[in-house]
Amino acid sequence: DSGVTQTPKHLITATGQRVTLRCSPRSGDLSVYWYQQSLDQGLQFLIHYYNGEERAKGNILERFSAQQFPDLHSELNLSSLELGDSALYFCASSVGSRQETQYFGPGTRLLVL
Amino acid sequence: QKEVEQDPGPLSVPEGAIVSLNCTYSNSAFQYFMWYRQYSRKGPELLMYTYSSGNKEDGRFTAQVDKSSKYISLFIRDSQPSDSATYLCAMSGGTSYGKLTFGQGTILTVHP
Numbered sequence: 001d002s003g004v005t006q007t008p009k010h011l012i013t014a015t016g017q018r019v020t021l022r023c024s025p026r027s028g029d030l031s032v033y034w035y036q037q038s039l040d041q042g043l044q045f046l047i048h049y050y051n052g053e054e055r056a057k058g059n060i061l062e063r064f065s066a067q068q069f070p071d072l073h074s075e076l077n078l079s080s081l082e083l084g085d086s087a088l089y090f091c092a093s094s095v096g097s098r099q100e101t102q103y104f105g106p107g108t109r110l111l112v113l
Numbered sequence: 114q115k116e117v118e119q120d121p122g123p124l125s126v127p128e129g130a131i132v133s134l135n136c137t138y139s140n141s142a143f144q145y146f147m148w149y150r151q152y153s154r155k156g157p158e159l160l161m162y163t164y165s166s167g168n169k170e171d172g173r174f175t176a177q178v179d180k181s182s183k184y185i186s187l188f189i190r191d192s193q194p195s196d197s198a199t200y201l202c203a204m205s206g207g208t209s210y211g212k213l214t215f216g217q218g219t220i221l222t223v224h225p
Binding site: 002004031033035042043044045048050055056058090092094097098100101102103104105106107109 | 147149154155157158159162201211212215216217
């Protein structure tokens with residue numbers, strides 16, 4: 001157990017819908033990262049927050065947004081869902097904001113029908 | 114071309130074998146190198162973390178980094194069926210603070 005929690009574990013929804021994925025980092029970690037894992041693209045970095053502030057963006061679609069709250073938990077919002085958004089979404093956390101070891105949560109499996 | 118290339122395998126070996134997993138990369142700014150293990154339907158679990166070139170050993174696992182060749186390796190000695198998983202290399206450095214760039218992952222099966 002990495003200490004990173006993610007909810008829900010599974011999510012099934014329809015195209016065009018909006019969902020929210022939640023992540024709680026390890027105790028003491030200030031950084032939260034979101035990654036998407038699909039069969040064809042592998043693990044892709046989406047976005048990084050440090051202590052409430054956005055620090056880096058990767059291949060994140062405009063339909064996706066995220067935020068980190070004062071209690072350091074983070075939410076990833078996915079809207080106007082398409083079939084191709086079906087994937088595993090992982091959250092990771094680290095103590096600081098640079099090059100530190102990242103610990104991954106168990107992931108949320110999203111299926112868009 | 115991807116920044117990090119990793120042979121997806123699959124790789125099948127008998128129990129007790131030495132396993133060699135490799136990644137190559139193109140971004141010379143990468144300085145931090147990691148190996149993660151991912152069991153089916155689970156999150157990646159950090160195995161090894163190495164800074165710059167050199168070797169690092171932890172139990173049955175040895176990580177090697179050759180920055181001059183842009184090549185990293187993970188060796189697993191005395192492999193066990195419980196080592197059966199997908200192994201992902203990951204890297205970061207330069208201006209990509211915090212962002213990990215992953216290889217595609219190698220699927221490893223160790224059969225008894």
